[in-house]
Amino acid sequence: MPFEQTIRTAVECTGVGLHSGAPVRMRILPAVAGTGVVFRRVDLDDFEVEANGRNVAKVSYATSLMKKGVLISTTEHLLSAFIGVGLDNAIVELDNLEVPILDGSASPIVNLVMRAGLRQQRRRRHYLRIRREVEIREGDKFIAVYPSDTYSVSYAINFPHPLIGQETLEVDLTSGDYTREIAPARTFGSLQDEQALRNMGLIRGASEQNVIVLTPDGIKNPPLRFPNEFVRHKVLDLIGDLALIGHQLLGKVVADRAGHAMHTALVQRILKDSSLWELTTGEADSSPTDALPSIAELA
Ligand SMILES: [Zn+2]
Numbered sequence: 528m529p530f531e532q533t534i535r536t537a538v539e540c541t542g543v544g545l546h547s548g549a550p551v552r553m554r555i556l557p558a559v560a561g562t563g564v565v566f567r568r569v570d571l572d573d574f575e576v577e578a579n580g581r582n583v584a585k586v587s588y589a590t591s592l593m594k595k596g597v598l599i600s601t602t603e604h605l606l607s608a609f610i611g612v613g614l615d616n617a618i619v620e621l622d623n624l625e626v627p628i629l630d631g632s633a634s635p636i637v638n639l640v641m642r643a644g645l646r647q648q649r650r651r652r653h654y655l656r657i658r659r660e661v662e663i664r665e666g667d668k669f670i671a672v673y674p675s676d677t678y679s680v681s682y683a684i685n686f687p688h689p690l691i692g693q694e695t696l697e698v699d700l701t702s703g704d705y706t707r708e709i710a711p712a713r714t715f716g717s718l719q720d721e722q723a724l725r726n727m728g729l730i731r732g733a734s735e736q737n738v739i740v741l742t743p744d745g746i747k748n749p750p751l752r753f754p755n756e757f758v759r760h761k762v763l764d765l766i767g768d769l770a771l772i773g774h775q776l777l778g779k780v781v782a783d784r785a786g787h788a789m790h791t792a793l794v795q796r797i798l799k800d801s802s803l804w805e806l807t808t809g810e811a812d813s814s815p816t817d818a819l820p821s822i823a824e825l826a
Pocket of ligand 1: 603604714764
C-alpha cells in the first residue's frame with residue numbers, strides 16, 4: 528500500500544493572482560510526514576494556514592482559506608495538482624495573498640512538482656474512505672459522494688453557450704489519468720461577465736493567457752486544449768476543493784452544475800460527521816487508533 532510523499536527539493540515560480548492581480552512568488556518546500564499542505568505567508572511573519580476544511584473562507588469565484596484574518600486565495604488548482612500527482616506533504620510559501628494563476632490550469636504546478644520529483648516517506652498514506660452516502664441538493668444543483676474502493680468523479684455541466692451546452696465527464700483518479708486528462712484544462716469566463724467582474728475587482732489578474740474567454744458564439748483565444756475542456760476544468764476544481772478534506776478520498780463523487788460553494792459544502796458535511804467515513808491505510812493490520820489524531824485535527 529502507498530506511503531505518503533513529499534517533494535524532493537524546493538521549487539519556485541512567480542505569477543499573478545487571478546482575482547487580486549497581485550504579483551506573487553511561490554515556493555513549494557518538502558514537509559515531514561503527517562504535515563499535509565500548509566500555506567505560509569512569508570510577507571506576514573511566516574504565518575501559516577493549513578489547507579483544511581476548518582479554514583475555508585468565502586467561496587465565490589474561487590476557494591479561499593482564512594485563519595485569524597490571514598487570507599490565502601484561490602487554492603483549488605494547486606491543491607488539485609497535489610492530489611493528482613500524489614503529493615501529500617508540502618509547505619507552500621507565498622509572498623502575497625493569492626496563489627498564482629499561471630496558465631489557468633494545473634499543468635504548470637504538476638510540471639514543477641514532477642521536475643523536482645517526489646520522495647516517499649515512512650508513514651502510510653491514510654485515505655478517507657466514504658462509508659455512507661452524502662447528498663446535497665440546491666435547486667437544480669447537486670453534489671454527492673458514495674462509497675467506493677477508488678476515487679472517481681462524475682461531473683455534469685449545462686452552460687447556455689454554443690461551445691458548451693451539456694458536458695459530462697467521468698474520471699477514475701486512481702488510474703493515473705489526472706496529469707494528461709485533467710491538469711491541462713483551463714479556467715474559463717465569459718466576455719459578458721468580464722466587465723462586471725473587473726469592476727468588482729474579482730478578476731484583476733485575468734488575461735487571455737490564463738482564462739478561456741467565451742464570446743457569445745465562440746472563444747476569443749482559441750484553440751481549446753480539449754473539445755470538453757470546460758467540464759474537465761470543473762473536475763479539476765472539484766478535486767482541488769475536496770482536497771480540503773485533508774486526505775486522499777476513496778469514494779465516488781457525482782456533481783451536477785455544482786461550483787466552489789457546493790464543493791466546499793460537501794467537504795464541511797463530511798468533516799462534521801465522522802460516522803460517514805473512516806480513515807484507512809488499506810492494510811488489514813492497521814490500527815484504527817493510529818488515525819485518531821487526524822480525525823481530531825479535521826473536525
Ligand atoms: Zn478553476
